[in-house]
Amino acid sequence: MNQSDFVAELSWRGMVHQTTEGLAAHMATLGRVAYAGFDPTADSLTVGNLVSAMLLARLQRCGHKPIVVMGGATGLIGDPSGKSSERQLLDPAQVKKNVAGQRKIFEKLLDFTGPNAAVIVDNAEWLLKMGYIEVLRDIGKHFSVNQMVTRDSVANRLESREQGLSYTEFSYMILQAYDFAHLFKAHGCTVQMGGSDQYGNILSGIDLIRRLSQGEGFGLTAPLLLKSDGTKFGKSESGNVWLSAERTSPYRFHQFWLNASDEEVGKLLRWFTFFDRATIEALEAAQKANPSERAAQKALADAATEMIHGAAEVARAKSAALALFSGDIRALDAALLDEVTHDLTSTVIAASALDGDGVALLEFLATTPLAASKREARDFLAAGAVSVNGEKAVTDAKLTRKDVLHGAVILLRRGKKQWHALRVGN
């Protein structure tokens, strides 16, 4: 495996925002242990979380040992960093379930065998055992409130009158600092990584390690990932892009990357693929020379989808896209049709309803997610935005048995990308 210098590797990929002094020299020795934390606020991770996950994956490929820290305990509280308002508290059963869901994703990104096997730990293991008095006595005394209130994440919330900051949230940084100190002792972990909003928390941890163990810790943060238009990365028309197939299908996942803009595709390749520098630069050059080919976007979509969902799902996503966008839907064979419709929202209709004159498309559209009301359905039909099995539909179109493909399904489309399957029941 390639054991290139970790810090240099991240640098050329543009994934380094800040590091503490001496990190590069520290990482020159192989076998270092580093961690990144994840809040179990959902049973899956989003592409936003993928930034930190990739830091760990690259770390391991550079010959170091990654630790994933699930915030099973801190997730009960919520990090105030970057949040404008108080977090909802999660209940313990939910957190447990979420931790299990996220664990599955890390198993795809990290190698859990070998000398630098990745480890997943849950900070509930050590934080829940601690008593309040113990925390105040052993940890709290090492923190200066004077210093804590000057942290941006805290100061912003103190200034805003409406929001305020609860004592609970205020204490979050103490707990996160303790995580680092605990991992230092228990796992020899010397490095913490995260997004740029975590820098303050990381420094607190390094400080605590010095006080509790007279040891030296290091930190590294990645820049915040924003889209070129300044909006938050990782949202698509249909909401957040998740890393589990149950929440975001591999097809949609693949489409998400494929739709990356020309300006940001180079950056995304650097961040989210393991392609080497020469490969990425060649892809960028190809993209620039012939934009409509979208060579860079295609390579990005395939690589990212393969990493998360596997090669088989890449092939499925591509054949589905080919069929849906080529428009020649009637030509699909039954098996491929099934593949294509697998991910789509669907409605079941009785076969008998399609007999004779059939059902008015206008009526039916309003019952699907494609149109919110009959009024809207009428607008879409009038604008020529709706197609049945890839062919544009007229306003008074009827759906009949003739429209059913392979005796099973009718494919409706609104606009360019909104699809809906109409499945025929008995």
Place this chain on the structure above:
RNA sequence: GGGCGGUUACUCAAGCGGUCAACGAGGGCAGACUGUAAAUCUGCUGGCUUAGCCUUCGGAGGUUCGAAUCCCCCACCGCCCA
């Protein structure tokens, strides 16, 4: 406790007795153009059995032939005085 100003559709924001389903901007959606892009242009953006009808302008009453617009009460927000 007292005085003043506000509360309008997804957001901001006009309207100040009929011509108001409500100007405008943003956002969203659709069409054309394209590369399943960006930019641009056009249309739509409460609902319906759509030349019309129905339900909306913080909540409840009232005045009027007629109210988002006037009056009264209530709730919430902002500013000023104590």
